[in-house]
Amino acid sequence: MISPKPAPDAARASEPKQERGRLRVAAILEAGVAVFTEKGYDSATMTEIAARSGTAIGSLYRFFPSKESLADALLLRYALHVQDGLADMARQVPDMTFEGVADAFVDFMLVLQSQRSFAVTLVDARGGSADERTRFRAAMRGGIADILSKAIPALSAAKAKVMAVVLLHMLKSVVITADEEPAMRAMLLAEIRELVRTYLRSAAGKKIE
Amino acid sequence: MISPKPAPDAARASEPKQERGRLRVAAILEAGVAVFTEKGYDSATMTEIAARSGTAIGSLYRFFPSKESLADALLLRYALHVQDGLADMARQVPDMTFEGVADAFVDFMLVLQSQRSFAVTLVDARGGSADERTRFRAAMRGGIADILSKAIPALSAAKAKVMAVVLLHMLKSVVITADEEPAMRAMLLAEIRELVRTYLRSAAGKKIE
Amino acid sequence: MISPKPAPDAARASEPKQERGRLRVAAILEAGVAVFTEKGYDSATMTEIAARSGTAIGSLYRFFPSKESLADALLLRYALHVQDGLADMARQVPDMTFEGVADAFVDFMLVLQSQRSFAVTLVDARGGSADERTRFRAAMRGGIADILSKAIPALSAAKAKVMAVVLLHMLKSVVITADEEPAMRAMLLAEIRELVRTYLRSAAGKKIE
């Protein structure tokens, strides 16, 4: 993340260039999301990403010196976005019931996926460097474990971590329901929602009582 | 990497008519599983599969006239194997408790995955023809729904189908635990096992009481 | 050797936008003429055309995204050239005798063939798309019929068309004489010239007297 604040009254001479660059990068990232999502990492081509973002291939490579680096950047951006969301959620947990937390998890995935489901593609397939993928996974798990700890104070750190992994996997199914027929999808979401509630409840029950 | 489109072709060009041919095909299938698992569908290359199975590239194409046909054949073989396993399980359900059924599901996935986890790769990514993938998914869902219906007779067919989808997704996490460190893996498996039990129990409870 | 089917594509992927590109394309076209002429469509290889034009194979495919598209482009270029020549000839017909017209036809073929005799190869064999070949043939026939109508005004349109087909075929022999020994070739050309004259004369005579 490049800090976006120049001195407010600095000379504007070089500003437009930077501004243009930022727009260009944004366009590339959007195109990258679109193409990776549609085609998968391997079948996506840098040429198409360049074309869709209205960028010359040479310019694309100026900003992202390799296909992998572009995937990494997308993953990072997505990770930050997810972390934000999870942090928000963590702050609201104290005022929520188990059911509320469970629903919040499912809703959170629904929001994410409506924005970009490509993360599944990139994280679960081989997009980007293994490092970046690992980091991303760790961040998500950490965020979820944190929320779980807050929602169920009796939980040990270890248990929270284990539950986070399982919960994260369960939540992925939310994204996958997008491929189902609408009627089926509705039933699936209801079922998943119920299962997450059950999961949290039972975890709390076991530990608490 | 988009491959030059092959005409839609049968899963297999010609059944081998000699013993030699059968051995060759077996070797190719094993190598196919290995390479698809390691690299994913797109990144796997026919050249590598040929090399690993000690087969000349031309011979590989004699039996599997396209990359897609090889993926389809693997998927089909795996599907048959899974169906067998689920059918076996269905027969034993009458004598089992909920806990027993839940454990059987998890154990079943453990057995499968120790054999070949590539199905996840091939089914969830873009391996093989969409048809074959759809058929495979339907078969798995059907088999699981069947077992659920037998284990919880009060279940409606529709509810069983929905649960099968959710359960199948949960069980996939069993395969994925293979990437975790041994200690973590053990804890995850225990957790998943418990969750599956909880899921079955709550489904039964809701319908029954 | 059947090539993996390409999607039907435009004759040219992208017009070159720089001077360099234009030179490259010219070099490729020349090499294409040479190789197609020597080897025929099927036996000609893109690799050889690239090598002979001093072009990397990837660059060749940048301009002509398939072997067929290259053949089509060559055919089109040749067709335009031929149409020009026939149009020129049509303009001069009013001032010519039958003998003059006959000789002009033969000379026209001699000029064409000294430039590139590959068209016979590409049109009569299976070069390029069937569409392009058909269009080419129609253009040639039309041009010749036009001249015949002008040279022999009494000719019906239908008769002119039939004669054009026959005449065109006869004129092809001019190209083929290139393979004969010089002495033989001279005699053949004289003979063909005489035959074409006879043909025109007899067509005129029949209709006129």
Add this chain to the structure above:
Amino acid sequence: MISPKPAPDAARASEPKQERGRLRVAAILEAGVAVFTEKGYDSATMTEIAARSGTAIGSLYRFFPSKESLADALLLRYALHVQDGLADMARQVPDMTFEGVADAFVDFMLVLQSQRSFAVTLVDARGGSADERTRFRAAMRGGIADILSKAIPALSAAKAKVMAVVLLHMLKSVVITADEEPAMRAMLLAEIRELVRTYLRSAAGKKIE
């Protein structure tokens, strides 16, 4: 041409084998004609020829050790057939008018082509060895020149040879008309027939009077 006459009362023990071989070869030749005609020399595959003739690929190679040798054999067989026909024609020439001879030429091509038009493919393209092709052409030219000499006794040998080349080329158009629509084809054949008559007549006139 293998002489087909064994001693009439020789032991029959080995006969069936030879007989089988002859049938096999005949089947291969027919399949060869069909496939070469449909696909052209390059695109025809030995595998398809083997399949269509009900022969194992290994057996095909026992009789014809290369694709070229098969093409040569076909060409040779065709040449003999053509020579026979031309020899027949030569014998009948003394009793014929110019018009009769001209028509006989055209009819002869019609008969040939209805049998196998593949010769054009094989001779004009690159099928078989250059040697065989040259020999074939020479034979046809010789046969035609011979007939011309008989039909027009005043013709010098050299002139007959030249005329044979031109005439042969003209006659090829008969074969090519097969691709035209029926109505057009009829008109073309009539036109060609007339042109051949005119050619012979003018040749006779010039030399005689």
Add this chain to the structure above:
DNA sequence: AATGAATGAGATTTCATTCAT
């Protein structure tokens, strides 16, 4: 002798990446 499995050079085509303009 017959069969068909096996071979591997070579063809077309793609695409990440570099580099001249």
Add this chain to the structure above:
DNA sequence: CATGAATGAAATCTCATTCAT
């Protein structure tokens, strides 16, 4: 800096021909 032409390794697939059974 931007542009897009150029590069070439590598992938998929074919087929004439050989060789083990």
